Amino acid sequence: MSNWERSSTARVVPPARPRKLAKVPFVELADGRLQGVVSSGSDIGRVYVSSVAAGSYAFACSTNNNRPCGGARGSFCNHIAALVDQAVLQYGPERVARYLKIDLPDGEPDASGLRQAMALTRPAPDDAKAAAAVFSRFLRHLAYLELAPVTTPLPEMQFFPPTRAAA
Amino acid sequence: MRTDLLTAPVDGLDEALAAVDAFDDALVAGLLRPRTSDGAGPEALAVAVAGTPLAARVAEAAGKAAAGAAGEDHFVALAAARTALLGSVHDALLIRVEQATGRSGAEGEPAAPGERQAANLLTAARAWLSDLARCGWQGLDHDVVSGAAEVVSAMLPDPALRRLATLLDGFAAELAASCPGTAMERVPVRRWADLWSRGMMLTVPGAAGAPPTGTATGRLLPLGVDLREHATAAQAQVHAVFEPADGSAPRLVRAGVSAPKPDTVVGAGIWQLLRPHMSLLAAAGEGRSMDLTDMPVTDEGDLLWSDGHARPGEPADPFATARVALPTATGPATAPLDRHPARIAVPVFLEGYSAGTEDDGTVTFTVSGTALTVDTDLIPVAGPLTPRAVATSSACIGLLRWDAGTFGIQPLAVETTVRRKVVAVHAGAWAGGTEDKVGVKGEKAATDTVKVLGERAGRLLRK
Numbered sequence: 001m002s003n004w005e006r007s008s009t010a011r012v013v014p015p016a017r018p019r020k021l022a023k024v025p026f027v028e029l030a031d032g033r034l035q036g037v038v039s040s041g042s043d044i045g046r047v048y049v050s051s052v053a054a055g056s057y058a059f060a061c062s063t064n065n066n067r068p069c070g071g072a073r074g075s076f077c078n079h080i081a082a083l084v085d086q087a088v089l090q091y092g093p094e095r096v097a098r099y100l101k102i103d104l105p106d107g108e109p110d111a112s113g114l115r116q117a118m119a120l121t122r123p124a125p126d127d128a129k130a131a132a133a134v135f136s137r138f139l140r141h142l143a144y145l146e147l148a149p150v151t152t153p154l155p156e157m158q159f160f161p162p163t164r165a166a167a
Numbered sequence: 168m169r170t171d172l173l174t175a176p177v178d179g180l181d182e183a184l185a186a187v188d189a190f191d192d193a194l195v196a197g198l199l200r201p202r203t204s205d206g207a208g209p210e211a212l213a214v215a216v217a218g219t220p221l222a223a224r225v226a227e228a229a230g231k232a233a234a235g236a237a238g239e240d241h242f243v244a245l246a247a248a249r250t251a252l253l254g255s256v257h258d259a260l261l262i263r264v265e266q267a268t269g270r271s272g273a274e275g276e277p278a279a280p281g282e283r284q285a286a287n288l289l290t291a292a293r294a295w296l297s298d299l300a301r302c303g304w305q306g307l308d309h310d311v312v313s314g315a316a317e318v319v320s321a322m323l324p325d326p327a328l329r330r331l332a333t334l335l336d337g338f339a340a341e342l343a344a345s346c347p348g349t350a351m352e353r354v355p356v357r358r359w360a361d362l363w364s365r366g367m368m369l370t371v372p373g374a375a376g377a378p379p380t381g382t383a384t385g386r387l388l389p390l391g392v393d394l395r396e397h398a399t400a401a402q403a404q405v406h407a408v409f410e411p412a413d414g415s416a417p418r419l420v421r422a423g424v425s426a427p428k429p430d431t432v433v434g435a436g437i438w439q440l441l442r443p444h445m446s447l448l449a450a451a452g453e454g455r456s457m458d459l460t461d462m463p464v465t466d467e468g469d470l471l472w473s474d475g476h477a478r479p480g481e482p483a484d485p486f487a488t489a490r491v492a493l494p495t496a497t498g499p500a501t502a503p504l505d506r507h508p509a510r511i512a513v514p515v516f517l518e519g520y521s522a523g524t525e526d527d528g529t530v531t532f533t534v535s536g537t538a539l540t541v542d543t544d545l546i547p548v549a550g551p552l553t554p555r556a557v558a559t560s561s562a563c564i565g566l567l568r569w570d571a572g573t574f575g576i577q578p579l580a581v582e583t584t585v586r587r588k589v590v591a592v593h594a595g596a597w598a599g600g601t602e603d604k605v606g607v608k609g610e611k612a613a614t615d616t617v618k619v620l621g622e623r624a625g626r627l628l629r630k
């Protein structure tokens with residue numbers, strides 16, 4: 001077996017890359033979907049919860065009050081496009097493509113290439129109704145800001161080395 | 168330093184690790200189904216601890232696991248056996264480190280951890296870890312992994328549960344990123360078994376939380392900062408020499424601060440989450456000592472930092488500390504449950520080596536004919552130290568570590584020659600703030616991130 005497999009500190013997940021959050025405050029690859037929260041362009045109190053499923057690219061977009069997004073009836077709306085673009089910034093195109101199971105055309109993958117590759121398969125709307133779950137994961141994410149730092153030792157962090165390798 | 172001792176074989180090491188590996192390999196497929204009795208898997212752990220007080224419980228647990236019928240208590244017993252074996256590996260390696268560095272560790276056992284409550288959350292964490300053991304890494308799916316989210320969210324606000332919560336949070340993120348398990352090209356076999364066993368041990372009430380057993384009054388001389396992070400947590404730990412005011416022997420100590428974080432706060436931005444909670448970070452960044460008065464300290468050499476017990480002292484060059492004070496300082500003890508090779512992080516000072524770079528980019532320091540690998544990937548991007556500076560250095564303050572079968576150096580600071588002048592570059596130089604362009608940009612990005620998320624939280628969380 002390789003050293004990586006017998007390493008206690010093998011790097012498994014590369015760190016996120018910095019990006020501006022104003023438009024898409026939350027993106028994650030989780031629960032078999034690319035999912036996240038997109039700010040409304042017009043109403044500062046409103047956000048859209050958008051997602052694309054791995055493999056089928058089944059998509060969904062609705063407001064946090066569960067109103068369906070008018071733009072996401074037959075194909076990806078602008079919110080979903082923004083979600084894909086920001087995911088590529090945060091995780092790198094390869095990791096997004098791998099997670100969503102997108103077969104990439106040759107050459108350097110980029111966000112628009114990923115979106116086109118998915119659109120070509122004519123994905124269907126997702127009836128999984130994941131919006132509430134995604135939104136609660138966003139709230140959970142926000143709650144991290146409110147947790148108090150501690151100065152008691154956390155020996156477990158010895159298992160989490162930094163890495164210089166970007167996503 | 169006797170670097171030759173660091174590459175020589177350690178008696179019994181291979182045997183102990185073989186038993187650990189056998190168990191770890193079994194976790195890949197999971198322990199849900201009966202196994203053929205081949206002396207491998209959980210049985211190997213039972214054989215390895217046969218002569219210890221754990222023997223009966225582990226033998227029973229291994230039997231149940233082989234039959235595909237292990238319950239939570241059995242999983243705890245197996246995790247305990249694995250922890251004990253790696254504890255013995257830790258001890259053997261640390262003896263080797265003491266021989267190589269000529270520094271002795273503290274005598275005696277550290278104080279036992281204190282009791283505490285929240286048993287229901289510990290039980291929930293144990294149930295999740297037991298599910299993982301049953302399905303195995305290849306059986307991972309989103310349903311199994313997402314079981315951690317609720318437990319972690321409930322534990323994180325309680326500082327007394329922070330150790331387990333932070334561990335499970337980082338572990339679950341790795342598992343989620345690797346789903347489904349059937350599609351994994353390779354599995355971090357030892358790592359995930361480490362995280363799993365460690366989590367299991369911390370679900371035993373009272374296993375975590377070393378109590379302070381004394382106070383420290385005297386001068387604290389920082390050596391360097393070790394930054395650790397996963398997607399949603401960061402910790403900065405300052406390694407330092409403490410000179411007690413009463414004139415007793417100087418000791419190696421650590422002081423750390425950690426914080427949960429959104430995954431989008433990265434790089435140099437991490438410092439601003441930690442900086443306000445430990446004035447020592449600024450002192451370490453500026454090259455200053457600190458004067459401590461009655462700072463609580465554990466037997467493990469961990470200062471339980473609070474700014475009220477510290478004030479800034481005189482400037483103190485870490486390289487002077489490393490040359491003069493470090494050789495006279497004694498090392499701390501390690502709590503029984505924390506004994507694990509990954510915990511070994513011994514401050515060392517190296518000079519007179521020849522630094523080289525191999526074809527694959529690996530940097531090595533060759534000291535009296537023995538090449539030591541330098542893990543340049545451990546240099547955080549949140550600082551001015553670079554692999555290149557390390558590769559051209561002439562002196563180094565580092566942490567001696569062991570992983571995947573070999574000792575290596577994590578550089579904390581180096582002296583290198585720039586335009587015929589020797590300059591010191593510290594990994595933690597930005598801890599207290601910086602005017603460096605890259606650092607300023609990273610801090611600004613994090614400030615913006617926290618601002619956007621804070622604004623969202625204000626609108627959405629408190630509705």
Ligand SMILES: [Zn+2]
Binds near residue numbers: 048077
């Ligand atoms: Zn939409």
